[in-house]
Amino acid sequence: MISASVEVEPAEFKRQTGWEIRPEGACKDDRCVPLPGASTGPLDLRVVAECLNMPLIHDEAAGLWCLGPEAGGKALTSAHAPELALPDWRGETFRLDSLRGQKVLLVAWASW
Amino acid sequence: MWQALRDELHGQGLEIVTVALDANVEAARAIIEQVSPSHPALIDHAHAVDALFGITNVPTGVWLDEGGMIVRPPEPAFPGRAAYRDMPVPDTLPERLKEMLAEASKIRAEPEKYVGALRDWVEHGQESRYALSPDEVIERSRPRPREEALAAAHFELGAHLHSSGRPDDAARHWREAHRLQQDNWTYKRQAWSLADPMQGPTEIYEGDWLSDVRRIGAEHYYPPLQM
Numbered sequence: 118m119i120s121a122s123v124e125v126e127p128a129e130f131k132r133q134t135g136w137e138i139r140p141e142g143a144c145k146d147d148r149c150v151p152l153p154g155a156s157t158g159p160l161d162l163r164v165v166a167e168c169l170n171m172p173l174i175h176d177e178a179a180g181l182w183c184l185g186p187e188a189g190g191k192a193l194t195s196a197h198a199p200e201l202a203l204p205d206w207r208g209e210t211f212r213l214d215s216l217r218g219q220k221v222l223l224v225a226w227a228s229w
Numbered sequence: 230m231w232q233a234l235r236d237e238l239h240g241q242g243l244e245i246v247t248v249a250l251d252a253n254v255e256a257a258r259a260i261i262e263q264v265s266p267s268h269p270a271l272i273d274h275a276h277a278v279d280a281l282f283g284i285t286n287v288p289t290g291v292w293l294d295e296g297g298m299i300v301r302p303p304e305p306a307f308p309g310r311a312a313y314r315d316m317p318v319p320d321t322l323p324e325r326l327k328e329m330l331a332e333a334s335k336i337r338a339e340p341e342k343y344v345g346a347l348r349d350w351v352e353h354g355q356e357s358r359y360a361l362s363p364d365e366v367i368e369r370s371r372p373r374p375r376e377e378a379l380a381a382a383h384f385e386l387g388a389h390l391h392s393s394g395r396p397d398d399a400a401r402h403w404r405e406a407h408r409l410q411q412d413n414w415t416y417k418r419q420a421w422s423l424a425d426p427m428q429g430p431t432e433i434y435e436g437d438w439l440s441d442v443r444r445i446g447a448e449h450y451y452p453p454l455q456m
Contacts, residue, residue, distance in 0.1 A: 119389050172379040179390060179398055185280070185382030186373065192283025193370035196363035198297045199281045203248065203271040206261040211246075211269050214297060219244045220351060221293040224231060224306055225273075225284050226247055227415065228256040229422035 120182045123175075124159040134184070135200045136169070143169060146195040230308040234344065235268045242295075243351045244268060250276045250287060250415050252391050252423065275388035276415050280381035283371035286414040286451060290343070292350065292360070300350070300360040302370040305451040307340035314338075325429060329439055335447035339454050346456050359456060369455070380410035391423070400424075400433050407436065414450075417441065 118125075118133035127138040136143045138160065142151040152160075152168050162184055166173035172185040187194065201213040213223070235245040245268045249257035252274050261270045278284050282291055282303050290306025293299055318330050350357040361369070371377075387402035403420040410416060421428040421437060428438035442450060 119386060172375065172382050174379070174382050174386060176386060176390075176398070176402070179386075179395070181386060181389070183382045183386040183389075185378040185380075185385070188373055188375040188378035190373060191367050191370045192280070192373050193299065193302055193367050196299045196366040198293050198299055201278070201281060203273050203277070206249075206258050206270045206272060211271055213246065213293075216244050216246070216269075216293075217297050218295050220242055220295060220354075222243060222245045222306075222347065223278075223282075223291040223293065224245060224247050225250055225278055225287050225289045225303075225415075227250045227287045227418070228253065228260050229251070229418050229428070 118184050120162060120184070121180060123162050123182055125162060126159055130160055130165070146197050148194075231268070232264055232266050234308050234347075235266070238348070238351050239268075241351050243347075246271065248273050248278055250278070250419065252276075252388050252419055254392075274392060275385050276419065277385070279384070279413065279415055280378075283373070284415065285371070285410070285412055290347075292347075294355065294360070298363065299366045300355075302361075302366050304343075304454060305337075305339070306343055307338045308344065309340050311338065325427060325439065329427075332439060332442050332447045336442075336450045337448055337453065338451070342454055342456055346454075376409040377413075380406040380413065380416065383409065384413075384416050387420075396423070404434060407434065412445075 131137045136145045138152065139149065142149045143165070150168055153164065162173055162182055165171065166184060170188050172188060174183050198213060202210055205211045231245050231247055247268065248271045249261065250273050251257035254272050254274050257272045284303045288306045289303045291299060291303050292301040313330065314334060318327055346359040350359050354360065383402040384406040387399040387406065390402065391399035400420065403416065406416045407420065417436060418428060418438065420434055424431040424433045430437040430440070
């Protein structure tokens with residue numbers, strides 16, 4: 118996730134990464150990871166990066182931070198489909214979970 | 230090509246969602262518009278699905294069941310035989326393009342196998358031998374070492390800078406993504422194609438399509454389908 122600040126609101130963090138901040142830590146699917154000082158207020162991306170084993174990069178010239186995905190395991194840490202919301206070709210946001218109840222074939226392709 | 234399969238299988242409960250991995254959103258939109266598909270057709274300018282699912286090349290398919298569980302992780306997904314494979318190569322083509330087509334013809338594609346398995350799953354659901362257990366899905370997904378997680382962060386930041394009109398800063402991060410995850414073809418081909426539509430050598434990036442495919446061997450461009 119991209120951020121102009123090293124501090125992000127928990128709601129924004131959940132929207133971008135799927136990790137929810139609860140009293141017991143950062144939680145996703147069936148897992149919770151303790152997160153010191155995360156019970157209230159904004160999250161420090163440097164702390165999150167350390168606890169969740171996510172790489173954090175900082176482009177000083179651009180004034181931006183970028184937090185990468187969790188490292189060390191598999192690309193899929195659970196068989197639950199990750200949350201995915203992307204614009205469709207008409208510009209409307211489409212959520213993958215709107216198709217619950219149907220089988221889905223997700224296909225990645227490209228124009229190049 | 231996916232629209233025909235969608236027409237065939239939608240009545241049996243399958244939806245197809247296409248995701249264009251295109252930093253150049255307009256290029257993807259123009260192609261989709263010509264087809265005006267009846268299925269959702271999304272545009273992912275930062276290649277977010279790469280990191281989310283462990284995708285590294287296109288076309289790649291992922292199967293999700295009715296409850297939102299992944300039953301097949303990313304794997305090469307061809308809806309049919311690519312037309313260029315059966316067309317004679319015109320003599321008038323530039324030499325580089327001829328060489329690229331010659332390499333491309335050696336690339337493995339298994340559309341019959343893939344579409345056959347898809348039809349079987351649509352008909353039989355979890356009873357299909359192609360539907361995998363959650364443990365198998367996780368096991369078969371790509372490992373994510375630190376370098377690849379870092380590559381994802383650099384690619385995402387590069388895509389953001391590219392769409393903010395800062396192509397030089399984007400290229401700096403994309404070069405880093407290429408170095409950290411050398412077998413991610415969506416990261417590489419995206420960047421090359423913006424520097425040169427033919428994805429040939431440039432001063433901006435170290436690799437190019439022809440050299441990189443030759444280095445690994447065209448037969449290794451996609452992993453074999455494990456059906």
